[in-house]
Amino acid sequence: MIDFQKVIESIYVELKDDINRGEIASYIPELSTIDSQNFGIHLKHIDGNSYSSGDWNIPFSIQSISKVLSLAFVFPIYKDTIWERIDVEPSGNPFNQLSLLELENGIPRNPFINAGAIVIADMLVSHFDNPKHEFLNFIKDLTNDQTINYNYDVAKSEQRTGFRNYAAANLLKAFDNLENHVDDVLDFYFHQCALELTCEQLSNAFFMFANHGICLQQKKRLSQSQAKRINALMLTCGFYDEAGEFAFEVGLPGKSGVGGGIIAVLPNHFTITTWSPGLNQKGNSLIGMKALEKFTTKTNLSIF
Amino acid sequence: MIDFQKVIESIYVELKDDINRGEIASYIPELSTIDSQNFGIHLKHIDGNSYSSGDWNIPFSIQSISKVLSLAFVFPIYKDTIWERIDVEPSGNPFNQLSLLELENGIPRNPFINAGAIVIADMLVSHFDNPKHEFLNFIKDLTNDQTINYNYDVAKSEQRTGFRNYAAANLLKAFDNLENHVDDVLDFYFHQCALELTCEQLSNAFFMFANHGICLQQKKRLSQSQAKRINALMLTCGFYDEAGEFAFEVGLPGKSGVGGGIIAVLPNHFTITTWSPGLNQKGNSLIGMKALEKFTTKTNLSIF
Amino acid sequence: MIDFQKVIESIYVELKDDINRGEIASYIPELSTIDSQNFGIHLKHIDGNSYSSGDWNIPFSIQSISKVLSLAFVFPIYKDTIWERIDVEPSGNPFNQLSLLELENGIPRNPFINAGAIVIADMLVSHFDNPKHEFLNFIKDLTNDQTINYNYDVAKSEQRTGFRNYAAANLLKAFDNLENHVDDVLDFYFHQCALELTCEQLSNAFFMFANHGICLQQKKRLSQSQAKRINALMLTCGFYDEAGEFAFEVGLPGKSGVGGGIIAVLPNHFTITTWSPGLNQKGNSLIGMKALEKFTTKTNLSIF
Amino acid sequence: MIDFQKVIESIYVELKDDINRGEIASYIPELSTIDSQNFGIHLKHIDGNSYSSGDWNIPFSIQSISKVLSLAFVFPIYKDTIWERIDVEPSGNPFNQLSLLELENGIPRNPFINAGAIVIADMLVSHFDNPKHEFLNFIKDLTNDQTINYNYDVAKSEQRTGFRNYAAANLLKAFDNLENHVDDVLDFYFHQCALELTCEQLSNAFFMFANHGICLQQKKRLSQSQAKRINALMLTCGFYDEAGEFAFEVGLPGKSGVGGGIIAVLPNHFTITTWSPGLNQKGNSLIGMKALEKFTTKTNLSIF
Numbered sequence A, B, C, D: 001m002i003d004f005q006k007v008i009e010s011i012y013v014e015l016k017d018d019i020n021r022g023e024i025a026s027y028i029p030e031l032s033t034i035d036s037q038n039f040g041i042h043l044k045h046i047d048g049n050s051y052s053s054g055d056w057n058i059p060f061s062i063q064s065i066s067k068v069l070s071l072a073f074v075f076p077i078y079k080d081t082i083w084e085r086i087d088v089e090p091s092g093n094p095f096n097q098l099s100l101l102e103l104e105n106g107i108p109r110n111p112f113i114n115a116g117a118i119v120i121a122d123m124l125v126s127h128f129d130n131p132k133h134e135f136l137n138f139i140k141d142l143t144n145d146q147t148i149n150y151n152y153d154v155a156k157s158e159q160r161t162g163f164r165n166y167a168a169a170n171l172l173k174a175f176d177n178l179e180n181h182v183d184d185v186l187d188f189y190f191h192q193c194a195l196e197l198t199c200e201q202l203s204n205a206f207f208m209f210a211n212h213g214i215c216l217q218q219k220k221r222l223s224q225s226q227a228k229r230i231n232a233l234m235l236t237c238g239f240y241d242e243a244g245e246f247a248f249e250v251g252l253p254g255k256s257g258v259g260g261g262i263i264a265v266l267p268n269h270f271t272i273t274t275w276s277p278g279l280n281q282k283g284n285s286l287i288g289m290k291a292l293e294k295f296t297t298k299t300n301l302s303i304f
Helices: A004-015 A063-084 A097-103 A114-127 A131-143 A152-161 A163-174 A182-193 A199-205 A224-237 A240-249 A286-299 B004-015 B063-084 B097-103 B114-127 B131-143 B152-161 B163-174 B182-193 B199-205 B224-237 B240-249 B286-299 C004-015 C063-084 C097-103 C114-127 C131-143 C152-161 C163-174 C182-193 C199-205 C224-237 C240-249 C286-299 D004-015 D063-084 D097-103 D114-127 D131-143 D152-161 D163-174 D182-193 D199-205 D224-237 D240-249 D286-299
Strands: A040-045 A050-054 A195-197 A254-256 A261-266 A270-275 B040-045 B050-054 B195-197 B254-256 B261-266 B270-275 C040-045 C050-054 C195-197 C254-256 C261-266 C270-275 D040-045 D050-054 D195-197 D254-256 D261-266 D270-275
Touching: A004 A040, A004 A050, A004 A286, A040 A199, A050 A199, A063 A114, A063 A131, A063 A182, A063 A224, A063 A254, A063 A261, A097 A114, A097 A163, A097 B097, A114 A131, A114 A163, A114 A182, A131 A182, A131 A195, A131 A199, A152 A182, A163 A182, A163 B163, A182 A195, A195 A199, A199 A261, A199 A270, A224 A240, A224 A254, A224 C224, A224 C240, A240 A286, A240 C224, A261 A286, A270 A286, B004 B040, B004 B050, B004 B286, B040 B199, B050 B199, B063 B114, B063 B131, B063 B182, B063 B224, B063 B254, B063 B261, B097 B114, B097 B163, B114 B131, B114 B163, B114 B182, B131 B182, B131 B195, B131 B199, B152 B182, B163 B182, B182 B195, B195 B199, B199 B261, B199 B270, B224 B240, B224 B254, B224 D224, B224 D240, B240 B286, B240 D224, B261 B286, B270 B286, C004 C040, C004 C050, C004 C286, C040 C199, C050 C199, C063 C114, C063 C131, C063 C182, C063 C224, C063 C254, C063 C261, C097 C114, C097 C163, C097 D097, C114 C131, C114 C163, C114 C182, C131 C182, C131 C195, C131 C199, C152 C182, C163 C182, C163 D163, C182 C195, C195 C199, C199 C261, C199 C270, C224 C240, C224 C254, C240 C286, C261 C286, C270 C286, D004 D040, D004 D050, D004 D286, D040 D199, D050 D199, D063 D114, D063 D131, D063 D182, D063 D224, D063 D254, D063 D261, D097 D114, D097 D163, D114 D131, D114 D163, D114 D182, D131 D182, D131 D195, D131 D199, D152 D182, D163 D182, D182 D195, D195 D199, D199 D261, D199 D270, D224 D240, D224 D254, D240 D286, D261 D286, D270 D286
Parallel strands: none
Antiparallel strands: A040 A050, A040 A270, A254 A261, A261 A270, B040 B050, B040 B270, B254 B261, B261 B270, C040 C050, C040 C270, C254 C261, C261 C270, D040 D050, D040 D270, D254 D261, D261 D270
16 A cells, blocks of 8 residues: 655655756746745545645646636536537647647637637636636635635736737637637636645645546536546646656646646546646646656556 | 730720629628629829729729838838848748748748738837828828828728737737737728728829839839839739749739739839739639739730 | 446447448558458457457458557667657647658657657667568467468558658658668568457457556566556557547547557556447548447446 | 949959858768859850859759759640649748648649659659650750760769658659659659759750740740749749748849759840859858849849
């Protein structure tokens, strides 16, 4: 039997003083001032146990990790009609996301590239009168934690400077794959990305993906099939153009964000979250990737 | 010696009842109601003579033809610094203009694709307090005609539906190749495209390109080198992905617009404008392309 | 406990008379004459039990499925130096494989696109004096079956008409990512693809991927980590541009071939092979895809 | 009246000692040993006069310049059926020629990219029993010079190392746009590129393009329309991805080769050839480009 606490602590110790910590994302001013020394790990087992080390209790900007949660929110509402507007294939290179979208006539490759997440956001904006309020409640519910909130400064900052997302949303609109006004959809999208959670809160929010769709509060959030499918999407599309690399080296479904968070899932067993804000050249947390590689090497756990 | 009036009339007669007239551009509602039977030709020789036939005196939306005029307006102001922000190479396929822009790091291929013309518009917005007013005066001056105006409904219509241009402008902004606000630049851009001129007015406005930079009013508008270079750009980039075809079949520098206008230039000799609103599959006037092919075949005139 | 025999038989019965059977691959004349009514399923559990239905005992051309076996053959020899010459990322669209190869400077996206498998073939040609003989022995060994052989007519047919593979190999050579002569490498490659196995033989050959690298004969063929990594590659890259779809709908690592075979693996449990020669539009067996979707739906088994 | 001899001599003097001479093409060993100090200019006027300076009388490898001559040879034979197999549009970036060919279903963008010239070569191989002999005679005839020959070592060298051309030819074959065997077509193609001519011989061979299709020997080689069209193709497609730049800066139809030659044409007036083997980053002769820019600046001659 694996002693998760010991494994996590040993990884923390091995990596906490690593000199090469990657680059902090600089395109959002509010994120650029984070201390690159931050490093936390948190594992939530479906048996109820938790294991953690380091800065697992400091909230950080979850950014693209939010795309999995917005998909999970929308999936029971729109069901498989989602896939009429978004594909489920890996995207390859991230540097030409608009090119891909243009070549593929406005159908985003998958829900985890920006264009795909913007279409998901559009669905939420269509469905709810106050999507930001509803989505925040969904997250508070999943984590059983009423303290969670958006960082409004981060959202505003993206609103001022997220020109590439405006380009994507307008291109979606040109292809008739956006129902609402660009500004309304992006207002929601920038807020969802600006959610701040700790490692523990993220592990808890993702609990349902390890537990056949049933969340920490024992509510059925997703059908078993929906939970499996989102796991499959995380595995094939969760890490930009490093998705194959992560599957190859770590072997778990997962999702990263430019805030330095990574969440990974072993279905039927646990969720594990790492946070270290320095990024590698592909935009994924450098120390986080190393930590998860060590974790699956040490525990010999993977879906493969 | 060529009898231009006779040539133009014979072409008019041969084509005016052609059954296949192409498709009217439908993406701008205001343009979609134009009668596809309209067909006019006007030639202005630098010796001062004019020749014309058909609907040469009806104003139409010049759309992309305006890109040559905005470049001519900005060239003497910004000189060769323009080429730090825009390239001078043909663009090939039009269906993936955003892809090209993305792959080439926000440097538009040439000033006649939309992204390039938007950068030119940005320069005018930076330079003038009231760019729309100044540009309109420039056109009135070139043509010696104070009646010319924007069609404000067409401009508004594009402002509401030109999502692809908003996408391009935001992508330029993301690459730091747009100084002003997207909305301000596109406001100017949509108006420049919504200018309405007759065939005669267009032939007169382009007089300077046939006349070493000296306009109809005998003012020096461009250096001889600048006039030549714009002619070269029209030849290589004036017809979307039919630029090679036009050079091959017609052999004159020229520019088309989705309003159905085509202007062509024989340096040292004349400008010739055709207008017929039905478009071929590449977005160029179907009857206009035929008329100009007939013109160069009958007269044996071309730059080659 | 699942009654695999019953499940497989029920799927066989449900699909065997399906009217829509897809299109037989026609580009290899020898394959085009196969009867589209053929349909077989075979499951090999690591506990030693076998379950099967239909035409599980008829040999067919395994084509691209061979790419997994050649990778497994070369992996213990070249170890991770393989990844200096081939990447591990999904490839997306199959229609532009040469474009991808060109844009990425001759480094194939993964070992399961043709260009990647050709580089693997090059490694075997470099390492063995008689690679065809050695590879055939490897397959005979894996399956404990000395009757297996290449179909030399199929190989010759590809040699005469496989211009796209010649193009890929020459492009690899241009990028200095092929050590041997194009003809020598493709001679091996066309033969590996022309191997003929039954569903049972394929399930047996893939046994090691379900069993931590230990084959049916209880020989250690791959390290546990190597077996996992090949499973990860099958999951992310095994089905051309339907890899995401297969992960999403079926949720097992797998590999298809244009001969109509599909092999899938549930690590620690079993391998399952289907064969039905008609292909869907993406080039994967139409009935085989349906059969495996039904299988994971009925059994609720998947890695997710 | 322009004193061409004086202009050419002044350009020669200004550039002959230029320190920055570009890079000699190294991919063909036989070309890599050429002295980068070589520099020649030769102008042939259709009035019969010649003007020259420097190394105008040393033969060099004409490489891609030969593509214009093979097109001129095939045009009167195949007439406009050529354009069913090759387009007439500029190609843009040279680094992804195979990508373009793949995306456009095996129809080369124009006859001056390698794939297009290979299709032209295929036509000659189909038409003649001994295409190498016939093409050489054509060149000897055009120049009225029986001493011209292929450099067989250069042709052999390309045959051994021209993998990218083998890739292109195989891709054309895969798209059914090559009638003959790849090896036969490339044997002709590598020889045509390996022709050696002096600046004078090139100016003479291109005489017909300045003279309405009538060659130096006063034979009608091309119809006036064919000559014009080839001039148009040179203007739009003659300089890889610097075609726009050359039109913009020089303003003459022209063609360059990696041997360092450039030929330009002013229709109705003259042909001018420069040779200096050092290349700029786009693969065009560095000193040659400068010389032609100086020439059109000093003489104020261009088609625009």
